[in-house]
């Protein structure tokens with residue numbers, strides 16, 4: 192579809208955006224001279240469509256309430272073929288940020304853009320790319336990333352991504368970067384209070400004028416607090432260069448609002464309180480700093496957020512999905528809706544969801560869960576699989592026959608979830624939107640981008656030899672996460688729809704776990720049926736510490752269960768990540784590997800029923816991932832860098848640990864997908 196000028200002006204007006212019309216190209220007439228110091232957070236673009244994209248910058252002025260910049264969009268980096276210009280309003284009300292929807296562009300094109308103030312002071316030049324037209328069959332490629340922490344790490348994974356992309360042929364370059372959250376960490380540390388954490392030196396990034404202090408973390412309590420954290424992150428040269436090179440498509444994870452928060456509840460360690468005003472503040476800061484096609488109650492205008500007035504009130508009046516209908520909660524969580532879908536050529540429908548605004552408080556976090564007891568350390572983060580399944584399913588457990596009690600070892604607790612609806616992360620309204628999108632998708636690949644991992648994170652502590660440690664209190668397997676790993680019913684509902692509607696090409700990409708995972712989307716695992724309906728990938732963090740780093744620094748050398756997590760090889764600088772083997776092969780393989788150091792002997796003891804859903808796990812990997820989609824194949828590449836504990840001086844972003852590709856041919860409805868792995872370079876260690 193192409194719009195004529197009148198239709199376009201109407202559409203642009205309906206979207207409430209500044210608009211640009213791409214008529215004939217002509218040379219720039221502005222006297223632009225680059226002044227990066229006046230645009231300290233750089234430039235960005237977001238949510239590309241085949242004919243339009245949102246452009247962003249921040250230009251603070253020392254006085255006044257607002258100013259108007261000009262944005263120019265050109266077909267060349269020298270701005271000799273400018274195809275669009277538009278005014279861009281920056282105002283103190285939006286922390287001097289602006290968002291301009293530029294439409295009337297041509298599909299699958301690289302464009303260059305820059306902002307100029309009335310004095311001719313210009314931003315750096317940004318590069319952006321429109322989506323291919325809906326029926327364009329060319330292969331598409333994008334990167335997905337998550338979890339960048341400038342307070343305790345460095346972001347040169349982006350430098351490697353830029354280096355490789357600049358050298359790739361145009362057809363193999365990235366079209367956009369999908370950022371799956373933890374773009375910022377709202378938990379700020381100060382170097383004089385804590386010098387190091389794990390292998391990291393704490394870096395000075397920002398001082399919050401007001402904060403709640405929990406341990407060594409300072410949590411923002413104002414809009415200005417969140418804004419100041421975004422500004423600090425965008426002054427990181429690697430993050431800023433990445434935003435200037437590609438359009439980003441962003442969704443938040445937890446840390447854009449609150450570490451352990453949910454709906455409008457702030458929770459971080461011992462700090463826990465209703466925080467509608469802060470949920471609105473974090474939404475406003477996200478709106479201001481992430482150019483995206485969002486919706487908000489004040490209308491479609493992109494100039495200002497116009498926050499609703501809310502007061503902090505307890506989250507009362509929960510419906511059966513755990514959604515609080517307390518009016519301030521609803522006003523706060525509905526002040527910004529970010530779940531959305533993007534079409535990108537013939538092969539990609541991308542659906543991205545919000546995992547925090549509508550979620551039910553996990554049943555493990557209710558006071559009633561106290562009675563369930565906890566497994567022996569360091570298995571304390573594991574819980575018996577059947578307990579998680581009973582709590583998750585509520586009244587729907589076992590076809591509507593939930594037990595009256597839950598038994599863990601010797602402990603018997605009333606089943607406090609017996610009459611309750613199943614656990615939900617998406618919430619009813621968002622889930623219904625998502626399932627509709629899935630049903631309606633006609634692209635070859637239907638990709639669900641969500642911030643949380645979906646692959647079950649289980650182990651087989653029931654196979655530990657007697658007498659090694661306290662007896663495992665469960666009936667069988669353990670599960671270790673309250674993300675989608677433990678959201679059995681909701682995952683099952685989505686996967687059942689995929690199966691029943693005969694949907695092929697279903698793939699899921701996620702972040703959050705600070706680790707690389709590849710595998711299959713399956714509702715259940717042995718001893719239940721294992722029937723995968725899609726493929727799924729989780730990307731390692733850009734920089735945040737992962738579980739392996741935490742274990743290296745905290746797990747005692749002489750702990751009897753150390754072999755399940757760390758393999759100490761004679762002469763090795765660091766232990767190997769046995770926890771990867773634990774997830775893929777089970778406790779017997781780990782114990783054998785610790786005993787003999789013989790990888791083949793260890794893998795011969797693999798428990799085949801443990802993890803048929805997993806092809807790859809690296810709980811110690813950092814870096815980024817790319818997805819390439821064509822008419823016949825999905826291929827996901829993990830690009831893993833060494834632990835980014837120091838700034839990498841090399842222009843190419845430094846060395847790689849490994850590069851691994853998992854690909855699957857497109858399967859037919861009713862067929863199961865099959866992944867094939869290729870290690871392109873480096874050594875993924877015990878991940879396989």
Ligand SMILES: [Fe+2]
Nearest residue numbers: 338373703735
């Ligand atoms: Fe994270």
